[in-house]
Amino acid sequence: xxxxxxxxxxxxxxxxxxxxxxxxxxxxxxxxxxxxxxxxxxxxxxxxxxxxxxxxxxxxxxxxxxxxxxxxxxxxxxxxxxxxxxxxxxxxxxxxxxx
Amino acid sequence: xxxxxxxxxxxxxxxxxxxxxxxxxxxxxxxxxxxxxxxxxxxxxxxxxxxxxxxxxxxxxxxxxxxxxxxxxxxxxxxxxxxxxxxxxxxxxxxxxxxxxxxxxxxxxxxxxxxxxxxxxxxxxxxxxxxxxxxxxxxxxxxxxxxxxxxxxxxxxxxxxxxxxxxxxxxxxxxxxxxxxxxxxxxxxxxxxxxxxxxxxxxxxxxxxxxxxxxxxxxxxxxxxxxxxxxxxxxxxxxxxxxxxxxxxxxxxxxxxxxxxxxxxxxxxxxxxxxxxxxxxxxxxxxxxxxxxxxxxxxxxxxxxxxxxxxxxxxxxxxxxxxxxxxxxxxxxxxxxxxxxxxxxxxxxxxxxxxxxxxxxxxxxxxxxxxxxxxxxxxxxxxxxxxxxxxxxxxxxxxxxxx
Numbered sequence: 312x313x314x315x316x317x318x319x320x321x322x323x324x325x326x327x328x329x330x331x332x333x334x335x336x337x338x339x340x341x342x343x344x345x346x347x348x349x350x351x352x353x354x355x356x357x358x359x360x361x362x363x364x365x366x367x368x369x370x371x372x373x374x375x376x377x378x379x380x381x382x383x384x385x386x387x388x389x390x391x392x393x394x395x396x397x398x399x400x401x402x403x404x405x406x407x408x409x410x
Numbered sequence: 411x412x413x414x415x416x417x418x419x420x421x422x423x424x425x426x427x428x429x430x431x432x433x434x435x436x437x438x439x440x441x442x443x444x445x446x447x448x449x450x451x452x453x454x455x456x457x458x459x460x461x462x463x464x465x466x467x468x469x470x471x472x473x474x475x476x477x478x479x480x481x482x483x484x485x486x487x488x489x490x491x492x493x494x495x496x497x498x499x500x501x502x503x504x505x506x507x508x509x510x511x512x513x514x515x516x517x518x519x520x521x522x523x524x525x526x527x528x529x530x531x532x533x534x535x536x537x538x539x540x541x542x543x544x545x546x547x548x549x550x551x552x553x554x555x556x557x558x559x560x561x562x563x564x565x566x567x568x569x570x571x572x573x574x575x576x577x578x579x580x581x582x583x584x585x586x587x588x589x590x591x592x593x594x595x596x597x598x599x600x601x602x603x604x605x606x607x608x609x610x611x612x613x614x615x616x617x618x619x620x621x622x623x624x625x626x627x628x629x630x631x632x633x634x635x636x637x638x639x640x641x642x643x644x645x646x647x648x649x650x651x652x653x654x655x656x657x658x659x660x661x662x663x664x665x666x667x668x669x670x671x672x673x674x675x676x677x678x679x680x681x682x683x684x685x686x687x688x689x690x691x692x693x694x695x696x697x698x699x700x701x702x703x704x705x706x707x708x709x710x711x712x713x714x715x716x717x718x719x720x721x722x723x724x725x726x727x728x729x730x731x732x733x734x735x736x737x738x739x740x741x742x743x744x745x746x747x748x749x750x751x752x753x754x755x756x757x758x759x760x761x762x763x764x765x766x767x768x769x770x771x772x773x774x775x776x777x778x779x780x781x782x783x784x785x786x787x788x789x790x791x792x793x794x795x796x797x798x799x800x801x802x803x804x805x806x807x808x809x810x811x812x813x
Binding site: 320356371 | 511
């Protein structure tokens with residue numbers, strides 16, 4: 312199982328506490344596979360992380376894994392092994408910005 | 411017993427204020443959607459328990475919320491599992507979902523070759539052309555008859571419509587595709603479609619307003635539109651009497667007189683008695699005719715309310731005095747309403763969607779400020795009391811009169 316940590320506002324929308332555990336299927340564990348599985352399980356998150364049509368990440372959302380900012384990694388590249396094994400979580404972050 | 415429900419959208423959440431018909435003692439519920447910008451919350455005239463809310467942040471974009479119990483609980487249409495099952499129909503056994511899931515926040519401009527319009531550009535702040543980009547829903551206008559039918563005015567300016575209670579939205583592309591589109595330009599708050607007025611006597615007729623393009627009307631249910639800005643005079647555009655480009659801030663209508671429209675423009679209070687075909691100025695003796703909201707008394711179609719603001723450069727009341735002005739003559743002659751409102755050191759603004767009236771007798775009038783106060787008058791404006799004083803900046807106020 313893949314572990315995903317969502318930011319506060321997305322946990323509220325999805326009505327979850329703490330981490331989310333996802334089964335992303337048998338293929339390679341990629342950023343896209345994780346987000347697809349997340350949106351399938353929590354359709355209320357569709358459009359809040361990625362644009363509905365273009366599937367582009369929203370500008371003020373970032374992805375961290377294993378103490379690295381993996382935001383700009385290709386969406387179909389494998390995520391770090393520790394995330395794929397469930398040892399470490401995949402973190403969705405709301406960028407630090409004013410408001 | 412008759413009750414009043416005030417729906418308040420703020421910079422950091424939605425609040426619901428409730429009272430009985432006396433409108434003296436209020437309960438405050440919220441924040442709902444805490445931390446998000448709530449541009450608008452509005453109930454269905456056909457079913458007061460059905461309420462829609464527009465929720466947005468720069469981080470996570472647009473969300474549409476819907477309540478079926480008067481604002482106690484909320485859901486994103488098309489997201490709760492029971493919503494999928496209830497609509498899965500014959501395919502439920504195979505586990506297939508007929509209804510779209512999680513698309514209640516999918517606002518995509520219609521560029522289809524069948525009925526859409528190409529995604530053109532509009533004029534940007536620096537004069538260059540800028541492509542249309544969806545940013546947020548400014549205003550939600552439920553239909554008079556059908557709780558599942560709602561119009562949404564969005565930024566960048568376009569009008570969307572749902573017929574399934576907010577599960578899916580579709581653009582009425584004739585408006586954005588109007589030949590004048592490339593001449594539209596954003597106001598300071600973005601290029602927003604902020605006003606949607608449905609003619610209660612003619613479902614084919616809709617009035618909308620865009621900053622800074624002006625007012626438009628359709629007589630065929632949204633297929634075709636025409637600008638209705640004749641008589642407007644705006645010194646801040648190169649041709650002050652141009653067909654489009656006017657920064658209309660708000661339009662109001664009395665439901666019994668849909669041909670009479672009152673407009674607060676970026677300078678000038680205006681009136682039309684021919685469904686917007688022509689306008690004339692009714693600013694009269696106002697201390698300033700700049701402002702944002704405008705509304706009409708529920709039982710007196712010639713009684714109009716505005717909140718004068720000093721200028722476009724100084725968005726606060728003249729002389730630090732918060733005064734609602736009332737005209738009982740359909741304009742020209744205005745009286746200040748000050749009882750209960752701060753008359754010194756007040757520098758709040760009242761935004762365009764932040765005033766509303768109830769339909770009790772006497773008529774209640776309500777408005778919210780950027781300082782977080784929501785004021786109520788149970789007597790048509792003669793006196794005012796703050797319902798709450800310290801909310802986040804108020805973006806919108808709507809009122810439901812409950813049976």
